[in-house]
Amino acid sequence: MTYRELMKRGACLLKNAGVVESDTDAALLLEYVCKTDRNYLLAHGEETVGPEAEKRFIGFIDKRCRRIPLQQLTGEQCFMGLDFKVNEHVLIPRQDTEILVEEILRELHDGMRILDMCTGSGCILISLLRYSNYCVGVGVDISEEALKTAAGNAERLLSVPVTFIKSNLFENVTGEYEVIVSNPPYIKRADIQTLMPEVREHEPLLALDGGEDGLSFYRRLVEDGRRFLCDGGRMYFEIGMEQADEVTALMEAAGFVEINVVKDYAGLDRVVYGRKPTEVR
Numbered sequence: 001m002t003y004r005e006l007m008k009r010g011a012c013l014l015k016n017a018g019v020v021e022s023d024t025d026a027a028l029l030l031e032y033v034c035k036t037d038r039n040y041l042l043a044h045g046e047e048t049v050g051p052e053a054e055k056r057f058i059g060f061i062d063k064r065c066r067r068i069p070l071q072q073l074t075g076e077q078c079f080m081g082l083d084f085k086v087n088e089h090v091l092i093p094r095q096d097t098e099i100l101v102e103e104i105l106r107e108l109h110d111g112m113r114i115l116d117m118c119t120g121s122g123c124i125l126i127s128l129l130r131y132s133n134y135c136v137g138v139g140v141d142i143s144e145e146a147l148k149t150a151a152g153n154a155e156r157l158l159s160v161p162v163t164f165i166k167s168n169l170f171e172n173v174t175g176e177y178e179v180i181v182s183n184p185p186y187i188k189r190a191d192i193q194t195l196m197p198e199v200r201e202h203e204p205l206l207a208l209d210g211g212e213d214g215l216s217f218y219r220r221l222v223e224d225g226r227r228f229l230c231d232g233g234r235m236y237f238e239i240g241m242e243q244a245d246e247v248t249a250l251m252e253a254a255g256f257v258e259i260n261v262v263k264d265y266a267g268l269d270r271v272v273y274g275r276k277p278t279e280v281r
């Protein structure tokens with residue numbers, strides 16, 4: 001079959017399986033298998049694809065029809081302009097999370113110490129280190145497999161040192177930080193079944209389940225995290241779109257000041273951050 005025919009066939013199979021971005025996903029998978037790009041596919045649509053590549057492509061389409069996320073098939077996701085390796089052990093970096101990184105970068109100074117709780121693929125911490133100078137980065141996760149993934153990403157994307165710690169939240173954390181950031185699991189337990197099959201069945205539940213009300217990680221991070229924050233240091237969270245008021249209230253109750261909510265490009269509340277004043281202990 002030709003590029004054009006294969007793309008059409010793949011897109012049709014995906015569409016019937018209920019995949020939303022069927023055309024895009026078929027094109028991306030064909031590019032991936034044939035190690036080429038969109039321009040080439042479009043400009044050389046009549047070129048015949050070899051039987052090996054065709055077989056591989058249809059194999060990937062089959063998996064995608066079973067709603068395995070595209071990024072778990074290609075093994076990568078671009079975030080903040082950097083190519084991160086991903087797998088079933090980490091949440092696939094979301095574009096929404098770039099808002100969180102950009103917000104931190106506004107206030108990040110050379111040499112600051114950054115603690116990333118629930119680091120997953122490491123995308124937040126690694127981007128912050130990549131776009132700053134002389135910062136000290138520590139990433140924490142409870143999942144050994146996630147930490148391996150993060151360390152691999154750091155090795156490929158960074159030329160500065162970074163530390164990854166296996167820890168149940170702050171259990172094994174030491175030191176003081178100017179910035180604590182987290183994109184913790186924040187989906188209400190009862191809502192998990194309403195997520196897309198890609199997320200619900202193939203992304204790690206450990207990275208999604210925020211407990212009964214979705215807030216259990218914020219509670220613990222705000223409560224226990226204060227001790228690890230320098231006076232004047234900031235704590236930044238990614239949040240679900242309906243959690244701004246609740247997370248703000250948790251931070252207020254813990255004595256944080258200058259609390260702000262930032263929206264994502266869809267106009268939804270996405271980030272909450274606040275500062276620890278000198279007198280809060």
Ligand code: GLN
Pocket residue numbers: 091094183184185186187195199207208209
């Ligand atoms: N934003 C993610 C989603 O779309 C959830 C991320 C999280 O729980 N931290 O499912």
